[in-house]
Amino acid sequence: IQAVEPQRLYRQIADQLRELIKRGEYEVGTRLPAERDLAARLGVSRTDGRETLIALEVEGLVEVRPGSGIHVIARDPAPSARRLEPNAFGPFEIIRARQLIECELAALAALHASKAQVSGLREALVLMEDELTAGAMPINGDRLFHVRVAEIAENGPLLRTVTELYDQRNNPLFEQMGHHFENEKSWRKAIVEHRAVIAAISAKKPDAARAAMHLHLERSQERFADTWPQAAAPAEPSAAASH
Numbered sequence: 001i002q003a004v005e006p007q008r009l010y011r012q013i014a015d016q017l018r019e020l021i022k023r024g025e026y027e028v029g030t031r032l033p034a035e036r037d038l039a040a041r042l043g044v045s046r047t048d049g050r051e052t053l054i055a056l057e058v059e060g061l062v063e064v065r066p067g068s069g070i071h072v073i074a075r076d077p078a079p080s081a082r083r084l085e086p087n088a089f090g091p092f093e094i095i096r097a098r099q100l101i102e103c104e105l106a107a108l109a110a111l112h113a114s115k116a117q118v119s120g121l122r123e124a125l126v127l128m129e130d131e132l133t134a135g136a137m138p139i140n141g142d143r144l145f146h147v148r149v150a151e152i153a154e155n156g157p158l159l160r161t162v163t164e165l166y167d168q169r170n171n172p173l174f175e176q177m178g179h180h181f182e183n184e185k186s187w188r189k190a191i192v193e194h195r196a197v198i199a200a201i202s203a204k205k206p207d208a209a210r211a212a213m214h215l216h217l218e219r220s221q222e223r224f225a226d227t228w229p230q231a232a233a234p235a236e237p238s239a240a241a242s243h
Contacts (some may be wrong), residue, residue: 010051032070051090058172082172099217106213107206109152118202
């Protein structure tokens with residue numbers, strides 16, 4: 001493995017690993033090095049390494065097995081694999097871009113929001129709760145919340161930017177990342193963070209709104225950078241079954 005420059009994107013790292021798998025240096029059925037070790041060998045951050053592994057999983061080359069590691073399952077991308085666009089942004093890069101923009105938009109919203117607009121933000125949280133209750137990930141309500149914060153700021157170009165960045169969630173890399181790290185518990189935390197943003201906007205406190213949005217998007221990144229989900233432990237045999 002050759003070290004790559006830290007500023008290079010996950011796609012260049014994936015190209016290198018894909019070639020090693022194709023040449024058989026990592027054979028089908030074997031495990032890749034642990035994520036932290038792999039990132040160290042490549043000379044990249046752990047989040048860059050994570051996006052790389054997710055990209056290879058989308059292509060059908062590896063499989064993430066909770067509690068077991070990253071297993072090579074094919075030497076070539078699966079014909080049925082979803083295609084990653086060459087210029088597709090990684091989830092961490094997208095969230096960092098959103099953080100730069102949406103924190104300031106939250107501060108502007110705190111200066112300009114009407115009671116009706118604050119009510120609209122609360123409606124978005126109700127939609128999130130309803131989606132969770134229905135057993136779905138609350139993407140629609142989450143999108144509505146972030147778009148409505150941007151709408152309050154009354155800046156068309158920035159509203160379009162926020163909308164386009166949020167909709168990058170639909171790319172296969174982001175969706176696969178969400179499959180591993182998003183669940184009801186993580187979304188409940190996001191709802192609590194949204195409430196803090198709304199409280200600051202409703203109180204017309206721009207600094208507090210900026211800080212609350214920054215914290216929310218910072219924690220969103222942390223959730224994607226958390227440890228891989230572990231496999232559920234086998235159930236203990238019941239007392240009746242032991243007799």
